[in-house]
Amino acid sequence: MNLIEHAVLALAVQALLRLLTGSWWIGAAAASAYFLGREAAQAEYRWIETFGAGLRANMPWWGPFDLRVWPKLDQWADWIAPLLATHTLAYAMHRRR
Numbered sequence: 001m002n003l004i005e006h007a008v009l010a011l012a013v014q015a016l017l018r019l020l021t022g023s024w025w026i027g028a029a030a031a032s033a034y035f036l037g038r039e040a041a042q043a044e045y046r047w048i049e050t051f052g053a054g055l056r057a058n059m060p061w062w063g064p065f066d067l068r069v070w071p072k073l074d075q076w077a078d079w080i081a082p083l084l085a086t087h088t089l090a091y092a093m094h095r096r097r
Contacts, residue, residue: 003074003077003078003081006035006078006079006082007081007085009082010031010035010081010085011031011086013030013031013034014027014028014030014086014089014090017030024089024093024094027086027090028086028087028089031082032079032082032083032087035082035083036079036083038079039078039079041064043063043065043069043075044056044063046069047063047064048063051063
């Protein structure tokens with residue numbers, strides 16, 4: 001999926017959770033957490049492959065936060081775009097009230 005697809009999917013999840021809970025903020029938090037978690041898991045795998053000799057046991061707790069495994073802009077954008085999209089919508093709906 002690309003940057004736009006991530007944001008659109010996050011907004012869809014947010015809208016669904018808004019219908020279920022009545023809160024735009026809960027939807028924003030859940031959708032953002034999903035995409036951030038997904039990218040963190042991919043960073044773990046990159047760290048294990050690059051620095052951990054292929055073994056998860058070699059990865060320190062801070063492995064996914066190591067900036068060396070986040071070299072590409074799209075790796076950042078894949079979690080930042082959904083976060084910005086959902087939080088912007090939640091803020092706009094909050095201000096609208």
